Amino acid sequence: MQEERRLAVLRAIVEDYVSTEEPVGSKALVERHQLGVSPATIRNDMAALEEEGYLTQPHTSAGRVPTDKGYRLFVDRLSTVKPMSAAERRAISGFLDGAVDLDDVVNRSVRLLAQLTRQVAVVQYPTLSRSTVRHIELVALAPTRLLVVLILSTGRVEQRLAELDGALADDELGALRSRVNLAATGEVIADAVAALQALVRPAEAGAPAPSRATSAVVDVLVEAMSDHRSDERVAVGGAANLARYGDSFDTSVRPLLEAIEEQVVLLRLLGEATTGGAVTVRIGAEGPYQELSATSVVATGYGPDDALAALGIVGPTRMDYPGTMAAVRAVARYVSRVLDES
Amino acid sequence: MQEERRLAVLRAIVEDYVSTEEPVGSKALVERHQLGVSPATIRNDMAALEEEGYLTQPHTSAGRVPTDKGYRLFVDRLSTVKPMSAAERRAISGFLDGAVDLDDVVNRSVRLLAQLTRQVAVVQYPTLSRSTVRHIELVALAPTRLLVVLILSTGRVEQRLAELDGALADDELGALRSRVNLAATGEVIADAVAALQALVRPAEAGAPAPSRATSAVVDVLVEAMSDHRSDERVAVGGAANLARYGDSFDTSVRPLLEAIEEQVVLLRLLGEATTGGAVTVRIGAEGPYQELSATSVVATGYGPDDALAALGIVGPTRMDYPGTMAAVRAVARYVSRVLDES
């Protein structure tokens, strides 16, 4: 069956091109793979694959190079995700288990991912909106100054200052602390916000009006919970891997460097990945940024239901997809596990 | 006086080379500057400057390029730090005033610095050892589980968990809180550590032995205060400016990318800068890393006595030193001011 062989040819071309970084010709192909046919036959297949848009030639009479469409077919149908070796798994879990707090988990993950894939790694900080409230603490720094500490399930801690109109006695502070914790602890952020706001809503007739202090504290908490600034935070690592690109500075390195500066861009690149549990691959011009048409993104969600946040890598379209996908998947799993334990 | 003119020639060469990025010849020099002498005279001066090691020629019969020694002389004696314009000052203070917390200050600073200098900017997080303790809070999360929150003068907040042997009553908790705050608040970290350890030292005969809870809390606090991990944190920005280097990828961009990955390297580069109040310039091979012999570091300390931490930029030796030094100095001043206010 020729159709099958054609796909085998495409797979072989992708693999060779990824490892040699040079257009691959028919002769080299039959030498490196056991295809059982002659170069001439391969040439016919290549011509057909080019006709269908899976391959292209840099110049007449150079070898063939996969197109985005070719990589897409390869990723979707021709490759199987390589399982990580036991040693790699041990290295991953050993490296991540040493993390002491959320920041550390994220930083270690991004370095790990960069090291495993030898690409630029991106890890999004856990999304605020997916977290639940673990605890709220109120600390009197001064008679009219309160430190409000918000501790989330992901280990994130936010602190704000609240200025009060008047001094607050210790027992009043304790009562207030109990009330806000009762309302918010264990709730998802959105529900916690609603519950807190209910505390200060004009109660039914006869109930006591909410105190000024309560309002102030609730305001600060709601503001902290609504502050999606940190939703937009990402850690980036492995920029040194950009140096390996060597050629194609302008088409690959420059736009990537610019993207790294723009966290918004990185988030958007990762964005699609949190949907669905599997590793997402965006190849070349499939994405929203034409400057990044020479780069691919391999990403996935992590955390409970893989919906807490996303992590992944950005690299040239010419990359080892099976290996990269395996690494991204493995790191996401271990990060999810580590976060779950803490 | 020829000696004076020679220095003027060196200054002119540095300025022209920085702006054109090309070796500068004698003819171009007399055209662009009012030196009042002929190219031939300039040639003699250039030959003398080269003899003394301030200039070098890429090839026979190309123009001259400053050596590290030439830049050094330029920086030390021939340049005056350009004052920032009023508009720039407004932009800086406006940009930094919007910061909400320490993280934000650092992040904004690094972006600001990268933007002003169009170089890679590096800002070290405030050093733990230079901070004082603002407040310690103890929060009972569970009967035998305490959240210990350490708030520092720089706005940094560290939190740790302490596990207790037995339950602690509210009033006991309050007493413990008072004791640790009394001992540590307002103290520099080193003194705070000593004061806390004094609390649990076997007191003179007759005094009550320190409780298990006290020991546990002090242990956790001392550990948090001794954790110099975050002393080693830096924020990096403006990596996209590397793209402007264009040529000299291997000599400049690659080692810099690698340095950016290695925070230790960045810290060491900034390290020397915290001594003394002025802006420090390290040119080319003057520094400890020969891979970075094509780059210069312009850095200074910030915070009280400029000793809290350091910030600066890393760029090619061929850079606008006066402008860069002005920007680094200005940002450091504003950051110090902002931190002082909060």
Place this chain on the structure above:
DNA sequence: TCCTGGCACTCCGCCACGACGAGTGCCAAG
């Protein structure tokens, strides 16, 4: 003593040329 104009020289960067070779497309035969 120092500056200046002139002049020969060096050497880089650029371009055109030609040989080489890898790789292709096509065709006719198996």
Place this chain on the structure above:
DNA sequence: CTTGGCACTCGTCGTGGCGGAGTGCCAGGA
């Protein structure tokens, strides 16, 4: 449908000539 052969294309690489920018040196002048 596969295969070997063959002519063709085109990029790469080394060669050599040319122009120009820039230099060093020297002799004459202030």
